[in-house]
Structure formats: C-alpha cells, structure tokens
Amino acid sequence: MGTASIPGRGTGMTSVDIGPHYLGVMLGLAIGDALGAPVEFESLSEILAHRGDPGVADFEPHRGLPPGSYTDDTQMSIATARGTLDAHVAGAFGSTAEAAPRVWAAYQDWRETQDDPHQRRAPGSTCLSALRSGVMGTPDIPLNNGKGCGTIMRIAPCALLYPDDPFDWALACGAMTHSHPTGYFSGAAFALILHEVLNGKSLESAIEGARDRLQAQGFEADETRAVLETVLDQHRQDMPLHERIINTGAKGEGWVAEETLGIALSCALVHPTDFSAAVLAAVNITGDSDSTGSVTGALMGALLGVDAIPREWREQVENAALLTQLANDLYRAN
Ligand SMILES: [Mg+2]
Numbered sequence: 619m620g621t622a623s624i625p626g627r628g629t630g631m632t633s634v635d636i637g638p639h640y641l642g643v644m645l646g647l648a649i650g651d652a653l654g655a656p657v658e659f660e661s662l663s664e665i666l667a668h669r670g671d672p673g674v675a676d677f678e679p680h681r682g683l684p685p686g687s688y689t690d691d692t693q694m695s696i697a698t699a700r701g702t703l704d705a706h707v708a709g710a711f712g713s714t715a716e717a718a719p720r721v722w723a724a725y726q727d728w729r730e731t732q733d734d735p736h737q738r739r740a741p742g743s744t745c746l747s748a749l750r751s752g753v754m755g756t757p758d759i760p761l762n763n764g765k766g767c768g769t770i771m772r773i774a775p776c777a778l779l780y781p782d783d784p785f786d787w788a789l790a791c792g793a794m795t796h797s798h799p800t801g802y803f804s805g806a807a808f809a810l811i812l813h814e815v816l817n818g819k820s821l822e823s824a825i826e827g828a829r830d831r832l833q834a835q836g837f838e839a840d841e842t843r844a845v846l847e848t849v850l851d852q853h854r855q856d857m858p859l860h861e862r863i864i865n866t867g868a869k870g871e872g873w874v875a876e877e878t879l880g881i882a883l884s885c886a887l888v889h890p891t892d893f894s895a896a897v898l899a900a901v902n903i904t905g906d907s908d909s910t911g912s913v914t915g916a917l918m919g920a921l922l923g924v925d926a927i928p929r930e931w932r933e934q935v936e937n938a939a940l941l942t943q944l945a946n947d948l949y950r951a952n
C-alpha cells in the first residue's frame with residue numbers, strides 16, 4: 619500500500635491524527651448530498667423563490683423521505699468504500715487491476731437495490747446502463763462516451779484506502795461506468811487532491827499537484843486539467859464565487875464531472891475554514907446540487923475534520939452510524 623504517511627498528518631512533533639478527517643470525509647459527503655438533494659432539479663432562481671435568500675440553509679424532506687436523507691451519490695460512495703474494504707480483506711490489494719472487480723461487484727449490489735422505490739433516488743442513467751451491460755469498463759474497454767459526474771460523486775473513499783495509488787484507484791473505479799476520459803480523470807484528480815489534503819498539503823498546492831499529474835497523462839486529460847487551471851486563475855484574481863461557479867466548464871452547473879470538480883474546489887477555496895458556508899455555496903446553484911454538495915462536503919471534511927461539521931447535521935444525516943463505521947474501517951485498514 620502507498621499510505622506510509624498515514625496516520626501521521628504532517629511531520630515530526632506536529633503530526634496530527636487524521637482519523638477525524640476520515641470521518642469528516644464520509645459524513646461530509648453524505649451531509650452535502652442530503653443538503654442538495656431537495657434542489658437537484660431547481661435553478662438558483664427557483665431555489666431562492668421557494669425559500670427566500672440565501673436559499674437552502676438546512677436539511678429538508680425530499681421524495682417523501684425525512685430531512686437528512688441522501689441520494690445515489692452517497693449510496694454509491696458507500697459501495698466504493700465497501701468494495702475497497704472487501705478487496706483489502708480478501709488479500710486482493712496486490713494491484714489496482716486485481717482489486718477493481720471487488721468494487722465493480724459492490725456497484726452491482728447497489729444496482730440491485732435500485733428496483734426498490736424507497737432506495738431509488740435519482741440514480742444516474744449512465745451508471746445504471748453501464749452496470750446492466752455486465753461488462754466492467756476500463757480505459758481500454760469503453761462502454762459509452764459518458765462524462766457525467768457519476769464518477770467523481772462516488773470516488774472520495776478511493777483517497778482513504780487504495781492498492782497502489784489514489785489517482786490510479788479512482789481512475790479505475792470511475793472508468794467502470796464512464797468511458798469519456800474527462801469522467802474518469804476528474805474523479806482521479808479529486809481523489810489525489812483529497813489524499814494530499816489529508817496528508818497536510820494546502821488545498822492550493824494539492825490542486826497544483828493534480829494539475830501536474832494530469833499534464834503527464836497527455837491530451838486525454840486536457841479538459842480536466844483546463845478546469846483546474848481555471849480554478850487556480852480565478853482564485854489568484856480573487857473573483858467572486860458566483861462568477862467562478864458559472865464560469866466553470868461549459869455551463870457551470872456540475873452535471874458533468876469536470877464542472878462538479880471545479881465548483882467544489884472553488885467553494886472550498888473561498889470558504890477554507892467554514893464547512894457550512896462552502897457546502898451551502900455548492901448546493902445553492904443552478905445545477906446538480908446534491909453532487910456538487912457531496913463532493914464539496916467530502917473535501918471540507920478532509921480539510922477540517924469532523925468537528926467542523928455542525929453537530930445537528932452529523933446526528934440527523936441518514937445512516938450516520940454506518941458511515942462512521944466505514945470511516946473507521948478504512949482508517950484502520952491503513
Ligand atoms: Mg444524486
């Protein structure tokens with residue numbers, strides 16, 4: 619495994635236990651998802667018209683489910699965590715290629731739950747059809763031309779435990795369902811950034827590191843790399859956050875993976891010490907609010923640790939005990 623620097627965060631006398639940051643990632647992604655879920659299909663003007671300014675500020679019921687209920691983003695992140703742990707326990711961590719079928723099997727288990735109306739929470743059509751094909755996608759075995767955010771929204775656990783390298787592990791897990799390089803490179807870049815932040819790097823230098831890693835992948839990673847360049851440029855110019863969001867990628871709505879990545883990074887860069895402010899900024903947009911909320915929640919949890927997340931949200935979010943158990947298992951498996 620390539621996680622020698624864990625659990626010591628930073629170096630020497632100032633080393634910090636990152637267990638609370640693992641928990642921050644797993645609870646943060648579910649909380650961001652649950653905050654965004656009620657407005658996934660509302661524009662910003664609809665969000666504001668229905669609630670007044672500043673829009674979503676707390677959990678709300680959705681789809682007949684209680685406040686704090688999450689969607690497919692968290693369901694699939696749980697599947698990523700379970701598949702990764704399965705591979706680890708089974709001794710299949712010799713390489714990414716050896717471990718990958720365990721995650722694919724966990725995604726198939728998730729797909730079977732989607733026949734239950736109570737569990738079906740706006741799953742992505744690319745994920746469902748790719749899994750129904752019965753073939754595990756890889757960069758060399760493309761299934762479609764999808765670059766929806768179904769990759770990046772489920773990939774955070776790849777930064778917490780991995781066979782060789784978090785970037786390669788996330789790339790493999792993303793390419794199982796989405797065959798456009800921007801789909802899987804966005805997930806891989808996000809996992810690398812999360813991993814570097816967990817190891818004490820600043821967010822800005824973690825983004826620069828991911829940009830350089832994408833540069834080394836060649837032209838297929840250009841679209842993802844360009845979004846990271848834009849995010850860094852906008853930050854240097856101190857651009858207002860709402861302008862950064864609408865200028866991320868082609869539409870700035872987060873339905874495609876590179877936009878979800880760029881929006882989450884910008885929200886975290888503008889609110890680096892405030893979990894709620896960053897996640898609510900990612901949710902109150904025109905676009906895929908549960909996915910931008912979930913990815914931002916994972917990132918802020920990695921940056922700040924679980925104590926930075928409001929206690930009421932930690933207690934109310936669906937399946938908090940399961941998410942806590944998975945975070946602990948992933949942490950201990952290192
Ligand atoms: Mg969703």
